[in-house]
Amino acid sequence: MQNWEKMFEKWNMFTALDDSLKINLNKLKNDRSALEDAFYQELSFGTAGMRGILGAGTNRMNIYTIRKAVNGLADYLLTNYNDAKNRGIVIAYDSRYMSKEFAIESAKVLGYYGIHTYVFESLRPTPLLSFAVRHLNTVAGIMITASHNPPEYNGFKVYNEHGAQIVPAEAKLIVESIQQTKDELTVPILEQSQVEEQEKLTWLNDEVDQAYLERLYEITQLSLEDKQSEKDIQIVFTPLHGTALDLVTKGLKQLQFSKIAVVEEQAQPDPEFSTVESPNPEEHQAFSKAINLGKQTNADILLGTDPDADRLGVAVKNSEGEYQVLSGNQLGVLLFDYIVKHIDKSKSVKPRMIKTVVTTELGRAIAEANQVESIDTLTGFKYIGEKINHYDTTGETFLFGFEESYGYLISDFVRDKDAVQAAMMATEMAYYWKQQGKTLFDALDVLYEKYGYxxxxxxxxxxxxxxxxxxxxxxxxxxxxxxxxxxxxxxxxxxxxxxxxxxxxxxxxxxxxxxxxxxxxxxxxxxxxxxxxxxxxxxxxxxxxxxxxxxxxxxxxxxxxxxxxxxxxxxxxxxxx
Structure with missing residues (x-):
């Protein structure tokens, strides 16, 4: 008997197996290939967490693989942080199948070890989780999301005490702790009622959201007069069935960007992402409904966020008057150019712009022209977050971070890519250029003429x-x-x-x-x-x-x-x- 068959037998004979997973396992029994794929390996825990297809098996996302990962995380935290129990962990989740269930399962494991958990009562964006870690001073954070993967996926991302995704050195230690858990089916837990009775679980309402919005208001480059006046710019926004609707619209309205038309068919959370082929703003088809609404409203800018709201796509009219989606590189250099033009350079000590090694070199050219040092990292925003954490001790000033795959960060009160920050700044930037009679594509041409195409x-x-x-x-x-x-x-x-x-x-x-x-x-x-x-x-x-x-x-x-x-x-x- 092969190893995967032995693992299947162990699950099949486990009398306390979750009922829904029993049904799923029974369906797999007649498909040897599917059964092997579900059990031939353990779902890998990478440099930030794990992501996989939902279902029964060791190579699937389910309550048992979640419990095993959290069991290892708990061991790692208790070993390395004396105050882990009291500081606790904050957990957020997106609109995918089983997201809230996985958040609660995580709290049940952590509760067994006496580690306090803060869990949002309803879905929240990934950048808010990053902010919440720092705001609540927790020892770590967990985000239940598979970003823009297809509907059959979910995932589990771990954040360190700085609010950044864990980096390889941290991941290595966590994986070692996870591997010490030999049987995912028998991980010890408390029931939800027990965790609540022992006051080891705090449900979060909107207090963290309000604190985030206050910080968001501070990053604008608008003058005081402009902050308080109504803006003549028409916006279309789609959260692509995800988590961003509330924070993006509130963030825009608090700066008096009130002409917002929301794509209603995509406004409500939907784990099937039923109106798009892929809920990914990198894919231009995801903007089809936003473009239709843009034509109806004669919108100046179209905004689209992925389900967990860490990536932003933007479309504006090109020279032919048709809406065209900017590339991640194009939006990134436009944002950086706008920010570096408007900052108070006297307050920016050792200013730094951070990008990945596969991101446009135009960012470096803009940085050099503005006496800003450009820093390259490996691909993955966790490395940008790691650099920002380092700047806390060196006195260097973080100005902007971006990657070609539609990830941007304007202010370091979040330590991961943040589509809410980027949506606000992109709108503000479009307003700035509109006042000069230009679209964002016109603004790109200005950059190309100055630095090269x-x-x-x-x-x-x-x-x-x-x-x-x-x-x-x-x-x-x-x-x-x-x-x-x-x-x-x-x-x-x-x-x-x-x-x-x-x-x-x-x-x-x-x-x-x-x-x-x-x-x-x-x-x-x-x-x-x-x-x-x-x-x-x-x-x-x-x-x-x-x-x-x-x-x-x-x-x-x-x-x-x-x-x-x-x-x-x-x-x-x-x-x-």
Whole structure:
């Protein structure tokens, strides 16, 4: 009998198995392939938590895999924090199936260990959870969400005492504690009534929301007069069936942005995300209803947040008068340019802008022109949060952080990407440019004329299963062992291998050390500010390759970018065919 069959038998023979999971398990019995997939491994706990398909099995999200993860987290906290029980943990959850149930299950495990929990009575955005950790001074936070994954998924994210996602060193210790829990079916818990009777569970209403909104009001760059006056700008907003409706609309209205048309079909939480193919503002189809409403209202800006409200997409009219979704890079540089233009530089000691290594280099150009140091991190906003935590002790000033995948942070009272902050600032920025007779696309042209026409792209290749994992490894091995000399007609000037932390300057035959954590990722730096980066996804069976160029105009950049894309696809296809 294989190991997965033994695990299935253990679950099948467990008499106290949750009734809904019993039904699910019975349905799987006649599908050996599905059964194997449900039990062949334990759901992996990555650098921030775990994410998976809902259902019965060790490789699924369910109350038992949640209990095991929380049991390990409790052990880690009690071992490393003397005040863990009293400071406690705050838990929030989004609109997905089983989200509130998983939050309560987490509180039941923590209650067994005497750790106080604060749980929101209703769904909340991820950035509010990050804020709540700091506001309540808890020792950690848990967010139940699968972000913009399909409806059959849910997830479990852990935040440290700074309100940032845990980083690899913390995750390693938590995983070690989780692995000490041998049987997920018998993790000790208290019943919800017991946790409440022992006053180890506090239900949160809107007190944290109000504190967040007060901080949100402070980050505006508007003048006092503008703060108090009604704004002539028409907004369309869709929360894509998620958590952002209340905070985004209140945040805008407290600055007198009151002309807000909400996409009503997408305003209510819906775990099926029934009106979109994917609840992801990166996918332009998610804006179809917002665009229709925008045409009806002649909107100046369309805002769309993902279900847990940590990512923001924006659409505005292009030169043809049609609504077009800005890329994550485009919105990021516009926000940064607006912020750096309006800050009081005398109050910004050692100002810093943080971006990831696969985010546009236009951000760096804007930073340098404004005497702001640009910092690169690995992909993942947890690394941006880690940098901000470090600045608490160094006296450096965080100005802005962003990544190409629609994640932005304006103010560090949150330590994760925050679509509520970004929605407010994007609207304020659109209002600023409208007063000058320009759209955000016009504002982009201003940046391109000043700094060069930067353009970026990304190709995502899905390679599922064991064979797919082998193919991903073959791709990475090939481009390491047989490196490009040129890509798309542009010479390679440096190769950065993040798995070995070595930067090779190809034209000088010289090597340098990369001062970043190790990761299975390779980046090529090209002449004329071009670049290419290969990395496997941390949450999906995909390998992604990113690429960027700087041309003299739109046509030049588009041709350069197409040359990179075609060269990369030809190389990858030769490897895996």
């Amino acid at each position: 930067y353009l970026e792209g990304m190709t995502s290749l899905t390679l599922k299963g064991q064979e797919g994992s082998q193919q991903m490894e073959e791709i990475l091995t090939s481009i390491r062992e047989k490196p490009f000399a040129e890509i798309g007609g542009m010479k390679v000037i440096a190769i950065e291998d993040y798995s070995s932390s070595v930067r090779t300057l190809t034209l000088e035959d010289k090597q340098e050390t990369i001062i970043l954590p190790k990761e299975n990722m390779i980046k090529y730096l090209l002449e004329d500010d071009g670049w290419v980066c290969f990395r496997p996804s941390g949450t999906e069976p995909k390998i992604k390759y990113y690429y960027g160029v700087r041309g003299t105009n739109a046509e030049d950049s588009e041709q350069r970018l197409l040359g990179l894309k075609e060269s990369l696809e030809q190389r990858v296809n030769r490897i895996i065919d």
